[in-house]
Amino acid sequence: MTRTPETPLPSPKECRRLREAQSLSQADVAAALGVTRATVRSWENGRTAPRGTNRDAYVRLLAGAEEVTPHQENPAPALVGAATGPVQASPDRAEPAPEPPSETPSASEPDPELGPDPARGPEPELGSELSPEAEPEPLSPSLTPDQAFDALYAFCAPALVRQTYLLTGRRELARESVECAFQLAWHRWPEVAMDRDPAGWVRATAHEFALSPWHRLRPRHRNPEPPPAAPADRALLDVLLQLPPVYRRTLLLYDGVGLDLPETAAETEASTPAAANRLLHAREAVATRLPELAEPKELHRRLAEVASAERLHAAKPTTVRWGGEQRARHWTRAAIAFTVVLIGATTLTLRTAPDHYEPPLAPGATVHGVPPRVAPGPLSAEELALRAKLKGETVSGPERLVPEAG
Template identity: 90%
Template sequence: MTRTPETPLPSPKERRRLREAQSLSQADVAASLGVTRATVRSWENGRTTPRGTTRDAYARLLTGAEEVTPHQEIPAPALVGAATGPVQASPDRAEPAPKPPSALGPGPARGPELSPEAELEPLSPSLTPDQAFDALYAFCAPALVRQTYLLTGRRELARESVERAFQLAWHRWPEVAMDRDPAGWVRATAYEFALSPWHRLRPRHRNPEPPPAAPADRALLDVLLQLPPVYRRTLLLYDGVGLDLPETAAETEASTPAAANRLLHAREAVATRLPELAEPKELHRRLAEVASAERLRAAKPTTVRWGGEQRARHWTRAAIAFTVVLIGATTLTLRTAPDHYEPPLAPGATVHGLPPRVAPGPLSAEELALRAKLKAETVSGPQRLVPEAG
């Protein structure tokens, strides 16, 4: 029995561009196809792919074969793509300049910057899972540690975030290996862990780390850390890593106009404090210099894989121990709990109709005489004949 070929779909980046070209929001597409908005966002991120009749309907919708009434109009000039060049995000604001070449992207380091031409080649099917993971780690980890340092301003947290992201990737390696962009998957995971608000509760993160030695680097890092996390992430992805605006919007889970406005606000905040960085190319160069000035070395891939496996074993044993304790507590409760109904004891009640108890009173004359007589007699009673020895 032959299998029917699936309807071809554009790439995730092209899906988002086609949807926005028709002035449709993710909610419009979700309502038309009978899915949730999160599902549509996952399709456009490349995390999942529709199947069956939903895939056919989605393909027809992207090509314009199906008409959908949008709930919210998005003006076409606000849709920014890599091929169409910079587009104005709002009428009263300047448009973002074209993105500079990637300087914080993955690849081997070349002096203060990283190779802008480096691209991750598709993982060969002949590689073992360990070899494929090590190749991805060696390609992405050095640059990703630098990016996370710019995002958080903490060296230890940057290294920990990258290690945790790759440990999760190793735990879900079949899913990550089949992803369209494994480096983007790891990068998004590392950013989410680094920007988690729970870090402020950790004792070692309450004290600030030593700032960069150079005053210019210290000033730029201070400006970045004063930006809201989502603005900081958008600025780093666009002006640091070199993603285009649709890719930046998809990774930050925002619309393209929202990502453009965040980028413009972040650039404006940086230019206000540091006027010499108003030019995007200069900002891009300075971000690469600040990241490369720190000695941020990632751990070896074998160490990361071993740490991830140890963490998985630890949590597995903890879950098993918790399950055993829960089963034991439940068994003890069932064994000691009463198996039949015992009615409660009725409260005490006062009994009426009984004569009161009489206390002893004074003795009469006859009773006094009798008591004196009894006391006068011997204890053994009246005298008796007692035999005596001869």
């Protein structure tokens, strides 16, 4: 039995290029083939490949042999806010959730989130000023852990540095927070690579490190850094930094990153009503100082402008990996040295410690009522004469025993 050869399929990158050349979105292709949008995205990432009739139909569609009715008014890949949001969501995000009830704040126009899941492979951020300048290559299963980490870092780090700058107002702390987050991700790479949202894992780690209260004890963080040059940017950053850290983070995730309310609550470790209240208070504080930013879309746009104006750059991924490995070696050696010192101290204690019980000596006490010892006093004249006489006579012999006549 011979097997029918499958229809030749272009490379994943070429499939994406052919789709975009026909002004088709992933949703259009999914609707035409009767599959889900995630399936089409998986084909274009090289994670899976179509089979059977779907493969033939997909190839014909890319070649322009079938008509497809677009489901969007703009058939091109959705550029959701070309200058919106400091962070863009991955194109594989679900459709935006419906607007919450009146008691919860309305969502700003959702931007794609920063960086996709490395298991799906990084996809280009759409039209964001904070997105990488070059479109990353799709990840393939043959990539080594180093290559997969470098791809995730190159795709996520630039926008994440800008996010962290909005949280702290410090450029060096923003870079350091992102580098430490990625170093920890590299140290736990098997766990991070299997995570449902690796970019979200790194983002949460970087935000928590940046907002740590221990930074205020560091000497270089006691003095403020130069503010932005533009007065409008400086005013917005001042308002953000006056918010409580948890309010600031909630506002950035919801109105900046574009997460929905449950995701924002989960990342800030709060309930959904608590996250909604924080967001409402943060928006109210910003609108009180800057009334022109009362509209969420305008606030979203201004956050992107302030973050992009600083031109912050992240270190190279190889440098971050090397730094993480060096730090791991340092702490490993420190742990080994501490263990050796502890073992040596324990051994010395065992060798020098007494092996039997020695009762302590009772302290001395003064005894009263005993007469003091009296030493002999000076000899009298008679005693001195007697002593001289005795010394002058014979010491031994019968003469000593027989008394002489007087």
